[in-house]
Amino acid sequence: MxxxxxxxxxxxxxxxxxxxxxxxxxxxxxxxxxxxxxxxxxxxxxxLSCGTGNPIDDCWRCDPNWAKNRKRLADCAIGFGKHAIGGRDGKIYIVTDPGDHAVNPKPGTLRYGVIQEEPLWIIFKRDMVIKLKQELMMNSFKTIDGRGANVHIAGGPCITVQFVTNIIIHGINIHDCKRGGNTYVRDSPSHYGWRTLSDGDGVSIFGGSHVWVDHCSLSNCRDGLIDVIHGSTAITISNNYMTHHNKVMLLGHSDSFTRDKTMQVTVAFNHFGEGLVQRMPRCRYGYFHVVNNDYTQWAMYAIGGSASPTINSQGNRFFAPNDGTFKEVTKRENSPQSQWKNWNWRSSGDLMLNGAFFTASGAGSSSSYARASSLAAKSSSLVSTITASAGSLSCKKGSRC
Structure with missing residues (x-):
């Protein structure tokens, strides 16, 4: 662009x-x-102003005292993950040390905060680049809030949300994530265990629920930027800026893992930018609301899936690549047309540009779309305004963010 x-x-x-x-x-x-x-x-x-029409941003960004009212953010979520409260009911924990130790983390490090049993709202004292030694295994009821600092998690394994609930990840840069594993990693003050090789995702949500990833900038990881698998549900992925990556977002573990039939994920207000190839997202089995996102580039396809997911695409803006080979927004995988013609995929109010087109299927206004509808879509003509500040924000105390 x-x-x-x-x-x-x-x-x-x-x-x-x-x-x-x-x-x-x-x-x-x-x-x-x-x-x-x-x-x-x-x-x-x-x-840019507060009245962008973005319901998340308009909920908190107009407040010049946002730094004193950080936990208000927990009341601003939308979509299927709207009840993710993170560490709202806990103390503020300040990361002062960018160092890391996978088994015996020091107080003041990010890992020490995220493994605690009690709710914590985690913020950062200053700008820092955190190169993790192993996956960051989060415990339940935690918020990672990067506002007011330039925080990068990069160059090593990144964030894992496994079998935990009520997580908010906001305002950080996650990139160049690598594989970890074949070693011990602590996930609580009283427990550490052996981890096999990780995939190298930016954020891996594995059997998690009530998770909200908002206003992060993600790029160039080994596997996915954000993966949601193994029965995870009640997830919102919003206001993120994603660039320079192949397999962007996987929602659903495999075609044989039927527990993902209960999965519900909202993908809203994100900017899918330059250097992206596919999976924005790739879905399996569950119910997926893809709403008011800006797609400015894809090399293969934007939205795809297999195993009969229900996909409700509303109010997005799709700008097809100039290469005439991949103008189609959608891609069905692992099934012939005789099967996928019954999958419920719908496009409503989407803006198709530069030859982009969406191949719909299924029963039209099937009742299954009610389970794949998480918020009211705004007009696609407003997408540029709604997504103008996607990614990590530059917030300064005492002024609007």
Whole structure:
């Protein structure tokens, strides 16, 4: 997507000063920092305002005292994961140390916070890049809140939400995630266990429920950016900015794992950007509401699936690649047309651009769509405004975020 001329000028102005002043040497981090600076300047220039029509952002971003009212965020979720309260009812825990130890984490580290038994709202004292030694095994009733700091989880294994509930992951950068495992990893103060090889996902939700991933920037992981599998349900994935990745999002473990029939996932207000190939998302068995997302690139397909999932696509904007081979938004896998013609896939109010088209199937206004409807869709004409701030935000205390 082309950057308007004023933003290019701003980029040229910001880049030299940033390069010579920043202690971070990773070129990818430099680019992300510049992009955040541009977004912050856009807000200062009033290109963005609180009244965006994005119900999550309009719930909390207008408050200049957001840093003192952090837990208000827990009341702003939408969709199937709207009851995820994270650490709302617990204390604030401050990450002061970017270090990590998989079995004996120090107080002040991220791992020490997420494994505790009690609810915690986890924030960060300063900017930091956290290279985890092994998967970050989260315990129930935790919020990871990156607002007010530039936080990257990158270069090692990343986040695992396994058989736990009430998790909020907000405002962090997750990228370049690697495999971990074949070692011991702690998941609570009283227990650690042997972990086999992980897949290398950005966020892996395995048998989890009431989980909300919001305003994160994700890219370039070994496997998926966000995977939701093994009977997980009550999930919302919103306001994220995803780029430079092949298999973006898997919702449903395998065609033989029928427990995923109860899965309900909302995918809303995300920006699927440059360098993406497929699985935005790829679905199995369950009920999936894909609503008001902006698709600016895909190399193979945007929304796909197998094993008869119900997919309700509403108010999205799909801009097909210029390569005429892959204009279709949808892809059915592992089944002939004689079978997938009965799968309930519907497009309602979607904006199709540059030749994009959605192949619908199923019983039209089947009652199954009621189970795949989690919030009222807004007009696709508003998608650019609703998703303008997708990804991690540059928030400063004392001013609107």
């Amino acid at each position: 082309a950057i308007p001329t004023p933003f290019l000028l701003l980029l040229l102005f910001l880049l030299p000063s940033f390069i010579f002043s920043s202690p971070v040497q990773d070129p990818e981090l430099v680019v992300e920092e510049v992009q955040r600076s541009i977004n912050a300047s856009r807000r200062n220039l009033a290109f």
